[in-house]
Amino acid sequence: MSTRMVFTALPGLPLVQPGDDLATLVLEGLQRADLTLQPGDVLGVAQKIVSKSEGRLRDLRQVTPSPEALELAEKSQKDARVVELLLGESRQVLRTRPGLIVVEHKLGFICANAGIDHSNVKGAAPGEWVLLLPADPDASAARLRKRLADQSGVGCGVVIVDSHGRAWRHGTVGAAIGLAGLPGLLDLRGCPDLFGRTLRVTQVGLADEIAAAASLLLGQADEATPVVHIRGVPHATGTGTMREIIRPEEEDLFR
């Protein structure tokens, strides 16, 4: 097992625009950091640049809120056009209070405001452009992984990282919303502990721990560092999907 992990924020990435090829930007960033991909490496990639490269920008000036969105907007004191987009991205609204709508996203995540983001959107006047989550983040991660493998010869892990609030704690933490080339969960069931007993601990949220760690370096106030290269994470090879991670509604004790 590795005893050292190194996280490097890739320097000098340009602002991402719709249609940009993230693999090329990542490989250029790796080069600037004097890094070459090795098996077992993982890339933590900010959701924002994935969404932007995939053209998930929406112009609020072209959104007409439905009666349902108008009602929820009043209750939550949010922009009704944003609420309209949010409803389109969600399976159900779980909680509402002023400034906050917690939903089950169509992708299965429980998150605030359906992951729709106001800030850091380049383009028109402030407040008019917003950014949706990628349509299929696992597929986005797999595409990036494949493009990188085609160009570098190495299949690394990819975790797409968003910031999520928690039910019982203040502060957001980085969480995986898409992954490829590594397990979402690490199954330690059945591993003996130091004294030969079988551990009852079940599964470790590997991809989410990597996302939280990468988030420490991913730019918060800007997009200057939207990709983090990670070397040395134990067990970060194989395959995985968000479907492992998302707890089905019937198991949810707190909905």
Next chain:
Amino acid sequence: MSTRMVFTALPGLPLVQPGDDLATLVLEGLQRADLTLQPGDVLGVAQKIVSKSEGRLRDLRQVTPSPEALELAEKSQKDARVVELLLGESRQVLRTRPGLIVVEHKLGFICANAGIDHSNVKGAAPGEWVLLLPADPDASAARLRKRLADQSGVGCGVVIVDSHGRAWRHGTVGAAIGLAGLPGLLDLRGCPDLFGRTLRVTQVGLADEIAAAASLLLGQADEATPVVHIRGVPHATGTGTMREIIRPEEEDLFR
């Protein structure tokens, strides 16, 4: 801002016993790893060794379950003696199902089984010894920080790490249960983004992201690596407490 973080699992730490001085063990581990503490460094420390050094072991053979514990044990299919200890550690039981009791711990955390741990306890026969959380983990972190500063001249950050389940996701992730010498939350409110807009994102769960990251190297199946040295985390200096992090019940939308 740093662009590189390095996490090193300290090698060669002995199994911790009640009364052991963790500061001495940590400094010896740093020396074996050829590291000396620098300002801004953080140590991620597994809860288990903090609890053990503080003598938080309990012998189930000396526990007599109350009627309330017997009833909850039947409902949850758990050892009634463990349930008795769990009730003593908790403010309230939030959810119960076979194999799981989710509580509000006296320390404020929402966690499974009050953080009581069966495995990896050296001593008597398997199943008879369990380990409670430290009585005051912030104070434990502050003591370790002070002892390290006394001996090394450097006041580093300390995060005590436990593994927590999540309401909506499978898998456990490392979470802070005590801290000293760094902020629990990073307040980015009011920071302008790249385009000069003021970010609405509120607060980042810095100590929890560090805990999750450290957890990638903290021994899961054994105690071989219960301390991780971390260098290069942005903003990881100052002061903090778990009280920043724990969401008060009146704000909780999901209890």
